[in-house]
Amino acid sequence: MGNQGLLQHLANGISLGSLYALIAIGYTMVYGILRLINFAHGDIFMLGIYITYYGVLFTSIPWWIVFIFASVFTGLIGLLLEKVAYRPLRESPRITILISAIGASFFLQNFGIVVFGGRPKAFPIPNVFNRVVKLGGVSISMITFVIPLVTLLLLLGLTYFITKTKTGMAMRALSKDYETASLMGIDINRIISITFFIGSFLAAVGGIMWGIRYPQLMPLMGVMPGLKCFIAAVIGGIGNITGAVLGGFILGLGEIMLVALLPKLTGYRDAFAFILLIVILLIKPTGLMGEKITEKV
C-alpha cells in the first residue's frame, strides 16, 4: 500500500472515529450523572437518522435546516425518554432502571419496525456531500472531510459548556455529589434533562453524518454502533468525556486500519472492538482515563 492509500485510510479512520466519539459522549455523560448505561442510546441515534430522512424527503425545507431541527428534536426525544423511562425509577434499585433501559431500547427498535417499516431505506444525500475534495494529493469524499470538522466544532462547544458555564459546573458537581449539589440550589432534574438532551443531540448529529456516509437505513441500525460506542466509552473510562472521545477515535481508526492493513481479517471487523475492550480492561480496569468508580450513596 502506497502513501496515498495510507492517508486515505487514515482519513476514513478519523472520520469513523469522529462518529464513534460523538455517540460515545452520550453514554459517558449519562453514566457520569446517573451511573446508568443508557441502552436505548443507539436507538436514539437510529431515530435521529429516520427523523432526518422523513424531514428531507417529505418537506420542502432546505436540508441543512432539517438537519438542525432533526438533531434538536432527537435531543428532545432523549430528554423525554429519561422523563418517562428513568426518572420514575430513580429511587429504585440500580438494576430496575437498567432493565427499563433495555426495555426502552427494544421498544424503540420495534417502534421503528412498525412505523418506518423493516425494509431498508436509502438516505437522501444532499448533493454537496457527493463532491470529492483533494487534500494533499489525496482525494477524499466531502463527507469524510466534513465529519471530523463538525465533530471538532461540537467538541469545542461542549468543552466550553462543561468547563465555563454554571450549568456545566453543576453537571460536574452533580456527577460526584447529588446532595451537596442540591444544597447549592441546583435543580437536579433540570441538569439531568440537559444531559440527556446533549447526549441525544450529539447522537443525532453523528447519525445524520452516518447516514450520509453509510446511506442504508434500518430500524436496527443503532444496535451495532450503539454497542461499539458504549465500548468506546468504557475503553476511555466511562464517565469521562475526553476518554469517550479518545475511545471513539481508537476504535474507529483501529477498525479501519485493521481492515486496510490485514484485509484477511475484514470479517473480524466488528470483533475488533470487543477484543480491544478486553485487552484494555485487562491492563487498566477503569479504562484509559477513568478514575476509581465510586458508588453513589
Add this chain to the structure above:
Amino acid sequence: MLKVTNLHVNYGGINALRGIDINIEENQIVTLIGANGAGKSSTLRAIMGLVEKARGKVEYDGEDVTDLPTKDIVKKGMVMVPEGRRVFEDLTVEENLILGAYTRGDFSGIRAEIKNIYDMFPRLKERSWQKAGTLSGGEQQMLAVGRALMVKPKVLMMDEPSLGLAPLLVRDIFEIISRIHSQGNTILLVEQNAKKALEIADYAYVLETGELVLEGPGNELLENSKVQEAYLGEAK
C-alpha cells in the same frame, strides 16, 4: 426568622427525632449541641429538605416551607454547610464558589462576592485555581463556609464546622462565625465543641437521642451543672 415545630424524623424503624421545637430570631446565633448520634445532623437535614419529615412544621419568615424541595429552600435564603465539608473535589476553588452562587443571576454581584470571600479567606485566593480536593482539611472547611456565603444567606446553618480541625484552626473558624454573625447573618450552629459554641451563642438547645432535654441562653447553659458534666468535661 426560623421556627421548627414538633419535628419528627424516622429512618426505617428508627425514630431519630421525636418532636423537636426550635425557634431562631433574626440575627441570632443559635446552637444545637448533643452527643454523637443525638440527631443534630438529622435536624438540619430535615430543615433543608434532605431527609423526609415524618411530622412537624418548618416556618421561615412566617412562611411554611415544610414541604419545599431543597433547591427552593436555598432560593429563599437558607443555606447549609454540610457535615464533613463536602467540597466538590474535582472542581477548582473558584468553581466551588461560583456553584455556591448557583441561584444568583447577577454576574457582577457574583464576582464581587468572590472577592469578599477571598478577602475573608486569603488562603483561598492563593489557591483559586487549585482543585478543591487538593486543599487541606482546614482550607476545605473555609471553602465550604465561603461557598455557603456566596448567596448572602439570611439563615446560615453549619454542621460541625470545627470537626477534625487543629485547635488553632478551631479558633479561626469560631472567629469567622462571629464575624459572619456580626455582618447581620442569622446562624444555626451544630457543634460537638460545646464550650466554644455556647460561648458565642445567644441561645442554645441540648439534644439527647432525638429529644430536646434542655434549652436556654448560651451563657446560662455554660453555667448549668448538667451541661458541664455531660458536654464540657467538667466534674461537679
